[in-house]
Amino acid sequence: MRPSLLDPLFAPVTALDGVGTKLAGLLARIVPADLGEREPRVGDLLFVLPHSIIDRRNRPGVARAAEGAIVTLELHVDRHQPSPRGRANVPYRVFAHDESGEIALTFFHAKQAWLEKLLPVGSQVLVSGRMEWFNGRPSMVHPDHVVPAAEAASLPLVEPVYPLTAGLSPRILRRILQQALDRLPDMPEWLDGELKRRHSFPGFDQALMRLHNPSDALDVSPDNAARRRLTYDEFLAGQLSLAMMRARIRKLSGRPLTGDGRLVDRIRAALPYALTGSQEQALAEIEADLARPERMLRLLQGDVGAGKTVVALLAMARAAEADTQAVLMAPTEILARQHFATIAPLAAQAGLKCAVLTGREKGRERTETLAGLADGSINFVVGTHALFQESVNYRNLGLAIVDEQHRFGVHQRLAMTAKGEAPDMLVMTATPIPRTLVLTAFGDMDVSRLTEKPAGRRPIQTVTLPLERLDDLIERLRSAISEGQKVYWICPLVEESEEMKLMSVEDRFASLKKIFGSQVGLVHGRMKGAEKDAAMQAFKNGDTRILVATTVIEVGVDVPDATIIVIEHAERFGLAQLHQLRGRVGRGDKASTCLLLYKGPLGETAKRRLSVMRETEDGFVISEEDLKLRGEGELLGTRQSGTPGFLVARIEAHADLLETARNDARLVLERDPELRGERGQALRLLLYLFGRDEAVRLLRAG
Incomplete structure (x- = not known):
């Protein structure tokens, strides 16, 4: 049974004030948990964390406010200029000033009575929002906050910025998250005291409060102690559940398999x-x-x-x-x-x-x-x-x-x-x-x-080539094929798509067929099994010399005398995938080449990827680079394929905590395999919080 202490967090989000089924659907899009079929719960909202802040402490005065900056101004309201009758497309303007200059506060489709109440002529107000300069004149369109100067304390000076989705405003989300935080029960500490002190970790609830109520940009960075505390909690929950699953599987009566050799x-x-x-x-x-x-x-x-x-x-x-x-x-x-x-x-x-x-x-x-x-x-x-x-x-x-x-x-x-x-x-x-x-x-x-390649394997030369030099490449392939070499040609798509202007495998097959005739074969994922086998066999036997394919051939296809691989739109592939594809050649004793065809101009990440491919053939070096460039979610395929989608942790920023969490989990289970002690009972709460209920069920199943 789930501990009753957690009931407030396991209630559906519709239990919160003002949240109906429509809002619940929008919240489901932004919670980081993998919900599957279930609706979001109050506890899921705790991990909707801000990614940046809006700082409203900048008060430069009207004349010194930079274009596009978020500023807070103390203004005297001078006059209202409503939209002309029947011309709703002309904005409503309220003119105000401070000692440095005048500004127009601009509103579209606004109600006059509402604005007169919000900004009475002659009053002193605090206004916060983004500055715009139009024909040399300062204006602010739809300020984020307007409060009477006497109520200055109610203006939030630092606001967290959350992930949003169409139909969900920051203000509504903030109100809902505050309700979720108010429901957080008083949790017992599940971390080891010495470890907590060594890492300067705050308590679990303090960490959440600090992340949701930041006072500066450091408070939302991956490196701050609050974020690292929650990351450690998440790693610990993951490592505990894996270790428990392992103990359970090990218990399932293995047996020695020995032989005489x-x-x-x-x-x-x-x-x-x-x-x-x-x-x-x-x-x-x-x-x-x-x-x-x-x-x-x-x-x-x-x-x-x-x-x-x-x-x-x-x-x-x-x-x-x-x-x-x-x-x-x-x-x-x-x-x-x-x-x-x-x-x-x-x-x-x-x-x-x-x-x-x-x-x-x-x-x-x-x-x-x-x-x-x-x-x-x-x-x-x-x-x-x-x-x-x-x-x-x-x-x-x-x-x-x-x-x-x-x-x-x-x-x-x-x-x-x-x-x-x-x-x-x-x-x-x-x-x-x-x-x-x-x-x-x-x-x-x-x-x-x-870590070693079998003897006799030659290194693979990797070259990058812009698509404009396609004709040179075709000439090079002509001479390679006349010498009896075999070529893979990889394309990212099966057929042409409206959205992406990329060469499809079918178009490339057609264009190469015009040049090389029956020497070109085709393989892609939508073909029937027998057709694929026939195409692969023809390539293996040498009946075809160029095999145009999608990434079906990424894993394990073995044609030792294929010596050239062309990867078209290489900028579209991840590093790990490029490395996998390159491994299709260089399997025999002849020198091999990998040609990365790209369409410029290249972004920074694509540039880095292609240069890493040129610099090294070591898959482990490549995978570490890939992790830096892409983050963990993509490196192992998608979250659905059984890889961990994290709520709080970012592998590339928090890898140092993972090893500690693994050792901690092992030690806990050595001392208290059933999690019955005081810390063990607290750790059960942790497992539920991070959606590791199956691990607690394993405990019960014994």
Whole structure:
């Protein structure tokens, strides 16, 4: 049961004065919480934080007020000049002065009686708003505040600026937020006293009050102590819930998977190359995990072409030695089939049977695969989410490997847990994720990193080229193709769009076909599976020499003799994606080139991105840069894909607090795994506040 102390914050926003269903709908657009289907609650409003302030302390006098500045003026009201009768488009003006000059206060569609009451002739008033100079004469259109000079104390000197949406005025939002703050109960402290002192953190309620009632610009910056306090709370809630989920999954009776090494040795003998040092290291870590009775939860991070698939295959062989089955799940059908093409022949050399299962397998083929998984005659299966549908049963599933984890979420991880006796889990990603993000999205996992490229891989030369030089590029491609080279050409869109003047993959295919004829192939996400496979096969076989594609080929497509990749409108792609795409070439022993075609003029961020791509091929360096340029939300795809969308925290500004929160969470659960002690009870409130209710439910489920 949720503690009754929190009831005021879990009430719907419509419980506040003056908030009906229409306003509730507008508030839903600005609260940072991922609401899903539910309506916003009072507690969600606490985290609608100001991003800047309006400072009304600037009082320069009329003559010295700068164009566009927000100023506060003390004025004597001289006369009213109403709009001429029948000409509502002419504004109503009120003329006033101070010792430095005269100003016109301008109002459109205003009621005369209301203005005469607000600004009586002969009165002294304080007026605050944005200055405008029109034909050398000062004016202020619709001042933000007008108060009698005697009531100067009621004028807000510093006003917070909140995110808004059409139909929601700052004044109404401010009134609603104040009501939400008034409902904040007196919370017990859940932070460790020493940590709180070391970081100069205020209390939770003090932090909220300070952020919502700033006295200067520093009060709304990400670096101030109030913001950092709430960030730490959010990180701690996240790390606690991940650690609790991990403890729960670990409790689900893992079992040791050990073997005699004969199958692993056979596959190693069949490999045409030796493993790199970091592959050996990762494999040793995985084998040690498999041998333990607890379940493995490990993230294998390796840059494009670092050889993750081979490590996965050797882990699968170890599972087979322990007489269990292994699955490898990929996010797309193209990638699943490619993994299958790599794994099946090597598995066969060790006498192991491998099958493929995607949404495309039908009829007899599917029935046979399902029967083989159920009776155990199939050792390995590679596929898409189809592997975890209701109809699929395994005789003895020991290891589940997920490729490109960020395409799936924590929920799918739990769905897999339901298959088999809680299989060991290995998650692979070629998107190099900065350490800070690994902690937030995968805090419940141990991490192995592949940092070397396999022997014989040549560096990739990266060149930027403006679209105006397209003709030079075409000439260069002519000579490359006559020498037998293969080219990828990537476009951002499938078909032409009205909104964006970008080259679509279909238009580019048509224009290249005129020049290169039947040597050009096409692949995009809207094609049927069989068409995609045929186009990929033709490119692999060399029947086509240029493959025009969208980013379908971003992940894992393997054509070792493709040596050139052209990325059109490169300024439109994120760094991580550009790096992924570049990794499609340079997979063989020939020198490769990546050409980034851009349309000028470039913004600062796009310029920086393209220069980072020219400077380095190290995916981990690139991912740290990407984080600085884009923030965490986009780096792992969207918030919906199971990545953490933060309410308060900004990874790029607050990364230093994350490690502390992780250690704190682990220590808390070591001392008080059920959160029953005094601090534990307070931490339960924290979990509810930051929407981590599922973690509290795990406690109850034991």
